[in-house]
Amino acid sequence: MSGRATVAARPARRRADDGVVAAGVPRWAFVPAVLGGLLVLLPLVAMATRVDWSSFWALVTSGSARTALALSLRTAAASTLACLVLGIPMALVLARCRFRGLGVLRSLVLLPLVVPPVVGGIALLYTFGRRGLLGETLEVAGLQVAFSTTAVVLAQTFVALPFLVVSLEGALRTAGGRYDAVAASLGARPTTVLRRVTLPLVWPGLLSGAVLSFARALGEFGATITFAGSLQGTTRTLPLEIYLQRETDPDAAVALSLLLVVVAVAVIGLTYRARQHGGERGGTP
Amino acid sequence: MTLAFAATLPGRGYDVELELAAGRTLALLGPNGAGKSTTLGLAAGTLRPRDGHVTLDGRTLVRATAGRVRAWVPAHDRSVALLAQDPLLFPHLSVRHNVAFGPRSQGRGRRDAARLADEWLGRTGLTPLADRRPATLSGGQAQRVAVARALAARPRLLLLDEPLAALDVDVAPALRQTLRGLLAGRTAVVTTHDVLDALVLADEIAVVEHGRVVERGTTAEVLTRPRSAFAARIAGLNLLTGTWGPDGLVTPAGEVVHGHGTPGGAGIRAGAPATAVFRPSAVSVYLAPHAGSPRNTFRGRVETLEPHGDLVRVRTGHLAADVTPRSVADLALTPGTEVWLSVKAAEVDVYPG
Numbered sequence: 001m002s003g004r005a006t007v008a009a010r011p012a013r014r015r016a017d018d019g020v021v022a023a024g025v026p027r028w029a030f031v032p033a034v035l036g037g038l039l040v041l042l043p044l045v046a047m048a049t050r051v052d053w054s055s056f057w058a059l060v061t062s063g064s065a066r067t068a069l070a071l072s073l074r075t076a077a078a079s080t081l082a083c084l085v086l087g088i089p090m091a092l093v094l095a096r097c098r099f100r101g102l103g104v105l106r107s108l109v110l111l112p113l114v115v116p117p118v119v120g121g122i123a124l125l126y127t128f129g130r131r132g133l134l135g136e137t138l139e140v141a142g143l144q145v146a147f148s149t150t151a152v153v154l155a156q157t158f159v160a161l162p163f164l165v166v167s168l169e170g171a172l173r174t175a176g177g178r179y180d181a182v183a184a185s186l187g188a189r190p191t192t193v194l195r196r197v198t199l200p201l202v203w204p205g206l207l208s209g210a211v212l213s214f215a216r217a218l219g220e221f222g223a224t225i226t227f228a229g230s231l232q233g234t235t236r237t238l239p240l241e242i243y244l245q246r247e248t249d250p251d252a253a254v255a256l257s258l259l260l261v262v263v264a265v266a267v268i269g270l271t272y273r274a275r276q277h278g279g280e281r282g283g284t285p
Numbered sequence: 286m287t288l289a290f291a292a293t294l295p296g297r298g299y300d301v302e303l304e305l306a307a308g309r310t311l312a313l314l315g316p317n318g319a320g321k322s323t324t325l326g327l328a329a330g331t332l333r334p335r336d337g338h339v340t341l342d343g344r345t346l347v348r349a350t351a352g353r354v355r356a357w358v359p360a361h362d363r364s365v366a367l368l369a370q371d372p373l374l375f376p377h378l379s380v381r382h383n384v385a386f387g388p389r390s391q392g393r394g395r396r397d398a399a400r401l402a403d404e405w406l407g408r409t410g411l412t413p414l415a416d417r418r419p420a421t422l423s424g425g426q427a428q429r430v431a432v433a434r435a436l437a438a439r440p441r442l443l444l445l446d447e448p449l450a451a452l453d454v455d456v457a458p459a460l461r462q463t464l465r466g467l468l469a470g471r472t473a474v475v476t477t478h479d480v481l482d483a484l485v486l487a488d489e490i491a492v493v494e495h496g497r498v499v500e501r502g503t504t505a506e507v508l509t510r511p512r513s514a515f516a517a518r519i520a521g522l523n524l525l526t527g528t529w530g531p532d533g534l535v536t537p538a539g540e541v542v543h544g545h546g547t548p549g550g551a552g553i554r555a556g557a558p559a560t561a562v563f564r565p566s567a568v569s570v571y572l573a574p575h576a577g578s579p580r581n582t583f584r585g586r587v588e589t590l591e592p593h594g595d596l597v598r599v600r601t602g603h604l605a606a607d608v609t610p611r612s613v614a615d616l617a618l619t620p621g622t623e624v625w626l627s628v629k630a631a632e633v634d635v636y637p638g
Contacts, residue, residue: 178373181331184360185367186438188390193361196386200377 068241079156087164095172121226151228156217171205292337299496312487321476330360366440372431374419387438425456544635567632568606
């Protein structure tokens with residue numbers, strides 16, 4: 001058992017010289033595998049070659065760029081938090097409960113993954129917009145959601161939520177309910193079980209779900225521009241700024257794009273380290 | 286009556302009624318899928334019955350009629366601790382924090398819970414392991430921690446689901462002895478298909494087959510005078526059932542079994558159900574009918590030969606005989622050989638029921 005846990009927790013420790021021969025990988029598989037890798041990496045390299053390094057620093061630290069980056073980080077962080085608050089209970093219900101219509105519900109939750117973000121933005125507009133389903137009520141209450149920073153966070157949460165729910169639900173199913181049952185039999189209330197047993201056990205899945213959500217929120221464009229518009233400092237996040245700059249200053253667009261890639265890579269790298277650390281503490285079951 | 290249990294789950298073909306007095310340990314014996322774990326799940330609160338009730342120390346834990354739950358105490362509020370075949374130690378907590386989990390969850394302070402945990406670790410001989418992670422423990426150590434964790438939660442009822450089944454044969458006996466000491470005077474239900482567990486741990490036995498209790502009694506009664514085929518097999522006995530006739534027990538196949546000390550009618554009426562048991566070691570194997578002293582002879586065909594200590598256990602359709610390897614060679618026994626099994630009447634115990 002301990003051997004299995006060690007291997008599962010430290011995939012990075014597998015070395016080329018550990019003597020394990022991979023079965024079930026036909027030689028031809030390397031061709032599409034490499035092509036796929038190139039499809040992802042080559043455009044990034046191409047973009048990097050177009051960066052005007054002499055003006056790079058000035059471009060990424062310009063007032064509008066800094067404002068957009070700060071807004072992006074702030075809204076992405078807020079929507080990740082919203083995803084956690086809403087998504088953890090959703091994943092819990094989907095993974096643990098049994099009731100009629102659960103399958104349909106699960107498919108509906110995944111809808112934002114397949115609906116084009118622009119469509120999502122329009123849908124949000126008709127919900128929270130001034131003449132939307134809830135918008136009028138909110139307006140009476142003195143709240144105007146559309147074309148505000150709140151709208152950015154809502155749009156990002158809408159598109160990012162399924163990433164958290166899917167990866168956490170999978171982790172919960174893999175962990176199973178046996179530890180929960182034991183914890184309950186020891187006298188732990190459901191909330192205590194969730195906090196002290198269930199979530200620590202699925203910590204890696206929760207972390208990668210949160211990172212995916214953050215990354216998706218950071219890159220959100222379609223729903224944001226439709227639902228929140230592009231007001232500098234309020235709703236113009238970095239992707240919107242890049243799109244805008246592309247019309248007037250392609251060099252700035254490329255420089256900001258690279259910045260966005262660097263931020264994304266940094267987030268993924270940090271998470272990977274945190275995950276490994278978690279694994280070494282024995283955080284994975 | 287500490288534990289009163291009656292539950293049906295038609296979907297699983299389950300209909301069991303059990304009662305257990307305070308401080309007693311009950312072994313649930315039965316083949317896989319018989320409904321032993323279902324019983325534990327119903328008592329622990331991970332399953333709900335369609336019909337029935339579970340009462341512990343006068344407190345109703347669940348009551349249901351026709352699928353409608355009238356009363357329900359959730360698992361965490363039952364004071365029923367569950368110890369499974371796998372230790373299921375929380376992998377992210379140290380041994381001490383695993384054991385302290387119960388007291389902590391029940392509202393005790395951090396320090397108080399840790400002190401209680403250390404106390405239990407001391408009683409189970411685990412003090413040196415207190416700061417270890419579960420992943421670094423051996424299977425036997427981990428199960429020992431799981432026992433300490435379950436008891437530290439101070440359950441009114443302890444459920445043990447095949448607690449020794451996953452352990453190596455060389456560590457199971459030590460833990461079995463520890464459990465014996467810890468279960469003394471405690472109300473507990475242990476499922477097992479190992480006769481040793483029942484002998485060492487349990488005061489009483491209930492044999493469960495196909496979702497029904499087919500036999501119930503004290504450990505001594507069930508293992509010496511079994512009434513079900515499963516209990517006989519687990520006790521290592523041959524069992525024949527039939528009705529009482531003028532010369533002894535008559536099996537449905539028409540064989541007559543003569544027994545020792547058969548109280549020639551002492552309370553047994555002709556035609557009443559009766560059971561005969563005898564040890565495989567009392568059975569001799571011949572290739573032809575054997576004449577001689579008052580013996581019972583059964584015809585059969587060898588089905589399996591398996592090692593049994595220094596002897597070989599020869600199984601025919603419904604009986605077993607223990608013979609020396611030399612006899613097996615002399616008689617050239619192989620699966621399919623036609624044999625006559627013979628046992629002296631003095632070795633056969635016949636009783637009503």
